[in-house]
Amino acid sequence: MLYDVIIIGMGPAGISAALYVKRAGMTCLVMGKDGGALEKAEKIENYYGLEKTLSGSELIEIGKKQAENLGAELINAEAVGINWDGNYKIETTSGEFSTKAVILAVGAPRNKAKIEGLTEFEGMGVSYCAVCDAFFYRNKTVAVLGNGEYANHEIKELLPTAAKVYLLTDGKEPESLAENVEVVKGKIKRLYGNGKLQGIELENGEKLAIDGLFVALGTAGAADFAKKIGAETENNRILVDEKMKTSIPGLFAAGDCIGGLLQVSVAVGEGAKAAMSAIEFVRKS
Numbered sequence: 001m002l003y004d005v006i007i008i009g010m011g012p013a014g015i016s017a018a019l020y021v022k023r024a025g026m027t028c029l030v031m032g033k034d035g036g037a038l039e040k041a042e043k044i045e046n047y048y049g050l051e052k053t054l055s056g057s058e059l060i061e062i063g064k065k066q067a068e069n070l071g072a073e074l075i076n077a078e079a080v081g082i083n084w085d086g087n088y089k090i091e092t093t094s095g096e097f098s099t100k101a102v103i104l105a106v107g108a109p110r111n112k113a114k115i116e117g118l119t120e121f122e123g124m125g126v127s128y129c130a131v132c133d134a135f136f137y138r139n140k141t142v143a144v145l146g147n148g149e150y151a152n153h154e155i156k157e158l159l160p161t162a163a164k165v166y167l168l169t170d171g172k173e174p175e176s177l178a179e180n181v182e183v184v185k186g187k188i189k190r191l192y193g194n195g196k197l198q199g200i201e202l203e204n205g206e207k208l209a210i211d212g213l214f215v216a217l218g219t220a221g222a223a224d225f226a227k228k229i230g231a232e233t234e235n236n237r238i239l240v241d242e243k244m245k246t247s248i249p250g251l252f253a254a255g256d257c258i259g260g261l262l263q264v265s266v267a268v269g270e271g272a273k274a275a276m277s278a279i280e281f282v283r284k285s
């Protein structure tokens with residue numbers, strides 16, 4: 001099935017967007033992997049219309065029911081990849097879904113590793129997208145930094161072309177494991193190279209020579225998705241115009257992932273704006 005709009009993120013921004021998409025008579029799939037930032041909020045009392053204080057979790061449940069009542073399809077799934085082949089393809093832990101337009105509402109960027117050299121070697125051996133960059137590492141030695149489903153997805157993209165793939169967990173236990181990958185569990189001290197990445201040094205002094213490092217920590221965050229599809233980002237937030245349009249046609253973003261005032265009311269408003277832009281895009285396509 002080809003959806004009109006897929007929304008990645010089931011927080012206030014994503015759910016608000018879904019309400020508008022559904023009321024425009026369009027098909028809409030909303031996916032989320034957990035309760036996002038709002039789940040962590042013990043009490044919400046600064047959002048319009050709340051007669052009594054609610055917990056973040058209570059507000060999430062109300063929003064989800066409201067979207068479902070309007071016919072939105074909600075699934076628990078983690079998005080791990082995004083591609084375009086005439087339509088958008090969203091790869092998730094529950095299969096692949098096609099859509100005409102995408103709204104990213106994945107919350108604030110997390111999981112930025114503080115490892116010496118990581119930023120310095122971005123684009124010089126450090127990549128955030130295996131689908132985009134695996135080609136440049138044919139028959140070379142690469143590593144994926146991460147330990148969950150997202151890291152596994154990137155490993156699977158790299159295995160057919162790279163000579164060797166390591167999984168670097170930076171001191172963590174791997175949650176699931178692709179075959180044919182060598183796991184290095186040591187804490188990483190730094191990345192080294194000479195203008196171009198040459199390897200990593202572990203805290204125990206061991207060195208591992210690699211040509212490329214693919215960062216896939218935790219789950220794919222806002223900037224990871226944006227970078228995968230070539231949308232512009234700045235300091236890990238997605239750049240959008242006043243209509244929530246990214247630099248890529250058919251790709252919109254809203255909520256904490258675009259920065260600014262990180263509040264429920266703002267996320268809800270931006271979700272509405274992103275939806276209106278997505279609706280206009282789908283109608284014209």
Ligand SMILES: Cc1cc2nc3c(=O)[nH]c(=O)nc-3n(C[C@H](O)[C@H](O)[C@H](O)COP(=O)(O)OP(=O)(O)OC[C@H]3O[C@@H](n4cnc5c(N)ncnc54)[C@H](O)[C@@H]3O)c2cc1C
Pocket residue numbers: 008009010011012013014031032033034035036037038039040041042043044045046047077078079080105106107108219220221254255256257261262263264265267
């Ligand atoms: C402790 C705390 C207290 C707060 N208190 C308040 C308050 O009192 N008032 C207020 O207005 N705001 C408060 N906030 C801020 C508020 O929670 C956020 O601004 C708001 O939740 C942002 O909404 P969002 O939809 O952009 O992101 P989020 O609520 O973070 O939702 C992100 C969604 O994206 C999903 N997602 C992320 N990555 C993926 C992926 N790869 N695949 C699939 N799904 C994915 C998540 O599962 C989640 O559903 C608080 C935040 C915190 C952390």
